[in-house]
Amino acid sequence: MTPAAERSPALGGVAAGRQPPRPFEPLAGATRLAATFALALAAFMNILDLTIANVSVPTIAGAMGVSATQGTWIVTSYAVSEAIMLPLTGWFAARLGQRRMFMLATTAFTLASLLCALSLNFPMLLAARVAQGAVGAAMIPLAQAMLLAIYPPAQRGLAMGIFAMTTVAAPIVGPLAGGWITDHLSWHWIFLVNLPVGALCLLLVWSLLGRFESTVRRAPVDLTGMALLALGVGSLQILLDKGNELDWFGSPLIVALATVSAVALTVFVVWTLTARHPVVELRLFARRNYAVGVGALALASVAFFGTNVVVPLWLQTHMGYTAEWAGRTMAFGGLLAIVLGPVIGANIHRLDARAVATFGLAMFALFAWLSSRFPPDVDFWTLATTRLIMGVGLSCLFLPLTTIYLSGLAAEQTAGAAGLANFMRNIGSSFGTSIMTSLWAHRTTQYGAQLAESVNAHNPAAVSYLDRLAQIGLAPHAALVYVQNAVIGTQASLLATNAVLLASALLMLGLIAIVWLARPPFSAGAAGAH
Numbered sequence: 001m002t003p004a005a006e007r008s009p010a011l012g013g014v015a016a017g018r019q020p021p022r023p024f025e026p027l028a029g030a031t032r033l034a035a036t037f038a039l040a041l042a043a044f045m046n047i048l049d050l051t052i053a054n055v056s057v058p059t060i061a062g063a064m065g066v067s068a069t070q071g072t073w074i075v076t077s078y079a080v081s082e083a084i085m086l087p088l089t090g091w092f093a094a095r096l097g098q099r100r101m102f103m104l105a106t107t108a109f110t111l112a113s114l115l116c117a118l119s120l121n122f123p124m125l126l127a128a129r130v131a132q133g134a135v136g137a138a139m140i141p142l143a144q145a146m147l148l149a150i151y152p153p154a155q156r157g158l159a160m161g162i163f164a165m166t167t168v169a170a171p172i173v174g175p176l177a178g179g180w181i182t183d184h185l186s187w188h189w190i191f192l193v194n195l196p197v198g199a200l201c202l203l204l205v206w207s208l209l210g211r212f213e214s215t216v217r218r219a220p221v222d223l224t225g226m227a228l229l230a231l232g233v234g235s236l237q238i239l240l241d242k243g244n245e246l247d248w249f250g251s252p253l254i255v256a257l258a259t260v261s262a263v264a265l266t267v268f269v270v271w272t273l274t275a276r277h278p279v280v281e282l283r284l285f286a287r288r289n290y291a292v293g294v295g296a297l298a299l300a301s302v303a304f305f306g307t308n309v310v311v312p313l314w315l316q317t318h319m320g321y322t323a324e325w326a327g328r329t330m331a332f333g334g335l336l337a338i339v340l341g342p343v344i345g346a347n348i349h350r351l352d353a354r355a356v357a358t359f360g361l362a363m364f365a366l367f368a369w370l371s372s373r374f375p376p377d378v379d380f381w382t383l384a385t386t387r388l389i390m391g392v393g394l395s396c397l398f399l400p401l402t403t404i405y406l407s408g409l410a411a412e413q414t415a416g417a418a419g420l421a422n423f424m425r426n427i428g429s430s431f432g433t434s435i436m437t438s439l440w441a442h443r444t445t446q447y448g449a450q451l452a453e454s455v456n457a458h459n460p461a462a463v464s465y466l467d468r469l470a471q472i473g474l475a476p477h478a479a480l481v482y483v484q485n486a487v488i489g490t491q492a493s494l495l496a497t498n499a500v501l502l503a504s505a506l507l508m509l510g511l512i513a514i515v516w517l518a519r520p521p522f523s524a525g526a527a528g529a530h
Contacts, residue, residue: 089141365504
């Protein structure tokens with residue numbers, strides 16, 4: 001081997017006497033199964049970390065001696081840094097190679113998790129969370145790209161089904177796991193559990209895929225594009241996370257963030273579309289199926305993540321549920337998604353992806369409509385079992401959308417395309433969380449005021465109810481306080497939750513028309529098949 005060959009970026013600087021890595025190829029049998037487990041587990045761990053800390057924010061804030069509002073930056077900092085780095089996945093993968101970049105990201109993510117657990121004060125924890133989100137951003141799209149590469153073309157739908165199963169289950173399992181760990185162990189274990197999982201993923205990927213690597217090319221560094229992206233996306237993410245808390249555009253900070261984000265992202269788009277070596281390949285959106293699939297994915301994430309935040313919030317603040325029991329209720333939504341994901345994936349090549357997505361959207365809308373008709377005294381099992389319908393919808397939604405947006409792309413485009421798609425999914429989830437939470441809070445106040453107006457001496461039902469409270473010994477003032485808190489508060493929050501669910505149902509139904517704008521054939525990574 002010549003010295004030039006030893007230094008070749010494509011070979012990764014392999015030492016003399018060692019075989020250089022070769023392009024990815026389909027694996028077989030137990031090797032493929034083990035590699036699938038490793039890549040799916042890494043993606044699951046990464047997504048889980050975005051949601052597992054949510055329910056533990058009050059506990060962590062108390063332990064660190066900061067307010068609950070400051071404590072939310074534990075979640076926000078992770079989301080902001082991950083959102084900034086996700087679109088850069090394709091650029092980093094092209095320079096370092098998909099497998100090498102994945103292992104670097106997973107190693108750094110695991111070490112950052114250890115730093116989170118060992119944090120001595122809040123600034124240290126915040127810095128570790130920023131690092132965790134930034135280094136871990138590439139894990140999901142790279143795992144997705146490599147998973148497609150190790151499956152033969154006819155079975156790539158199964159690979160996507162397995163992957164979709166992890167991405168749907170993790171946001172549902174996260175709050176449940178976080179609540180249990182916080183209640184029974186310590187908040188430190190929220191981060192410590194990543195250590196053995198990360199080590200196992202690295203060991204399996206190195207032993208099973210260490211001989212493979214994607215094509216490497218040295219593109220110039222677009223520092224201007226990176227700076228504009230970081231400024232625009234960072235400002236947008238902070239705006240979405242803090243908008244509801246700061247009363248949106250009534251806050252000078254939110255106005256400033258919106259202005260900075262709009263200007264920076266506009267300039268970024270113009271710069272990227274005219275640059276010779278763009279840091280993000282926005283021209284992917286010129287492909288019809290990519291634009292349709294990613295657009296539908298982002299909007300579906302608004303409804304899915306929005307309801308996934310509002311429902312447990314309603315359960316804990318007005319229905320008397322603990323964080324753990326709210327998590328158990330939400331977990332039912334992932335049961336059928338976990339079971340059906342691989343089944344749908346294995347057969348997606350026999351079906352029209354648009355029809356499967358339509359069925360998924362319709363099932364989610366059905367779940368949301370049924371949930372919006374619950375009475376105030378709805379029990380746990382009614383709430384939980386209704387979410388099984390949502391699980392059917394999710395198993396038939398995100399997988400076909402992924403198949404649509406990846407259709408026709410070459411293998412070397414997959415990592416960048418997946419990174420950009422996951423970025424749009426994250427932005428959709430942030431929009432959904434902010435918009436739906438704001439809608440829920442405003443509607444709760446609005447309905448509470450309307451219901452309070454009906455409690456007067458001219459309303460026979462109100463007078464009768466207050467009389468019954470007086471008969472059991474409540475003084476008039478105490479009876480009014482009880483009605484305000486226990487009756488009006490519960491009813492108003494239920495009506496507001498219903499409004500959020502109906503809005504989600506309408507959004508999902510509206511996406512059906514968008515999905516049918518895609519054009520067959522639909523086959524993930526088909527252009528990269530050999």
